[in-house]
Amino acid sequence: MDKLIIRGGNRLSGTIPISGAKNAALTLIPCAILTEEPLTLRNLPRLADIDGFQHLMNQFGITTAIQGTRPEDFGRVMTLEGTRITSSVAPYDLVRKMRASILVLGPMLARMGEATVSMPGGCAIGNRPIDLHLKALEAFGAQIELTQGYVKAIAPDGGLPGGDFDFPVVSVGATENALMAAVLANGTSRLFNAAREPEIVDLCNLLVAMGAEIEGIGSSDLTIHGVKRLNGATYKVMPDRIEAGSYACAAAITGGDVRLEGANAHDMSSTLAALRAIGLEVEEDAKGVRVAANAPLKPTDLTTAPFPGLATDMQAQLMSLLSKANGTSVLKETIFENRFMHVPELTRMGADIATEGRTAIVKGPVDLTGAEVMATDLRASMSLIIAALAAEGETQVRRIYHLDRGYERLEEKLQLVGADIERVGDD
Ligand SMILES: CC(=O)N[C@H]1[C@@H](OP(=O)(O)OP(=O)(O)OC[C@H]2O[C@@H](n3ccc(=O)[nH]c3=O)[C@H](O)[C@@H]2O)O[C@H](CO)[C@@H](O)[C@@H]1O
C-alpha cells in the first residue's frame, strides 16, 4: 500500500487548480438512471469514489464512456447512457466501498418502480444511519422492506404518487435521494427543512436541465412537480469547495500565499469567514480565491453546522491550522458524533488538543514535529498532511486510500506550490 512522505517547512506559494466536487459528482452520476437519453458530466474529478460509482452504474446496465483518461488531464468527461436498465440491485460488494451508493435508491425507484440496495455500514466518522432516506421515500408512497442487509423499495403500480416530508434533521444525502425520487413522481412533493448545501443546488440545476420542475432551489423548502419523463443533458460539475478550503489551510499553515483557481467563493463563504477570523487575507474574484498569511494566526472558536454554516468536512483541516494560532481555540462538531479521529495522530505530531464529547480545545502555538501517522478517514488524512507541511522533519502518512477517495492528484497539486511531498510504495 502506498504512503506519503512529507518534509515540512516549505512555504507554499503559487496557483492550485481546483477540481470538480466529489460530493456533487456522487449525486449527479445517479441522475443517469432517471433518463433513457445520454447524460454527459464534465469536470468530473479523477477519484476512487467516482470509479466505484461508474462500476455501480455499469452493474445496472448503464453504459459509460470517459474522455480525458490521460494522466496529465485534470477532470474528465463521462457520458452515461441508460437506454435500458437491466438490474435494479446495488450489491454489497460495490456499496460497502462507497457510502454514497445509497443515492441510487431514489432514482432507481423512480425509474423502475423498485430498487434493492445493500445497506451501507457505519464508518470512522460515526454511525451514519439512512432512516431519513427511507422515511422520505415512504412519504412519497414507497413500500420499504429491510432484509438480509438490503433495503428493498417498491413503488405502487403506476409509479410513486409523491408526497410531503419534513426532515427532523438536515440530511444532505436524504435530501438528494428524495429529490431524485420526486422528479418522476405522478404528483407534487414538498420537502421541508431540506439540506441546502451547494451540492444540492448543483443537483437541482442538473435535474432542471433534464426537464424537472423544482421550486425553491437554494432554500430549505423545495416543491417538486413530478414530470412523465426526463431528457439527457450536458452538465459541468461545480468546483470542490472542500478541496479548495483544504488547500487554503495548507498554504496558511506554511505562512504561504496561494491562488485557488476555479474556486467559488460564495459556496465556501463560511470557510472563508473562518480563515479571515484566523487572520488570513482572503481575496475573491470571479475566477477563484487567493489566500495569504501575512500576519500571526489568531485563535478562533468554530462550530460546524449545515450550510450556510461551517462544513463539518472542513473541521479537521481547520483544527491543524489552529494548532499554530497564538492562543486557545474551541472547535465544536455538531454533525457527526465521532469526527475527532485525527486528534490522537495530531497529538503525536506535537499538537496540544483535548476533546470532551463533541468539543475540541486546541492550544497554540505549538512546534509540530514529523512522525509516522495513520490516516483514519478522508478529512482526517488531510489534516495530517496540513500539519506535516508545517512540521519540523519528515512525516509519513499511511493508509492514504482515504485521500484517494477525495483529493484528485493531491501530491502533484501540492508540489505545484512548492511542497516537499512524494508518494512511495509502503514496505
Ligand atoms: C457524499 C456526500 O455528499 N457526503 C457528505 C454528506 O454526507 P451524508 O449525506 O451522509 O450526511 P448527512 O447530511 O446525511 O448527515 C448529517 C447528519 O444526519 C444524520 N442522518 C443522516 C441520514 C439519515 O438517514 N439519518 C440521520 O440521522 C447523520 O448521522 C448526520 O449526523 O453530507 C455530510 C454533511 O455535510 C458531509 O460530511 C459528507 O461529506
Ligand SMILES: C=C(OP(=O)(O)O)C(=O)O
Ligand atoms: C465524509 C465525507 O465523504 P463521504 O460522505 O463520501 O464519506 C467527506 O467528503 O468528508
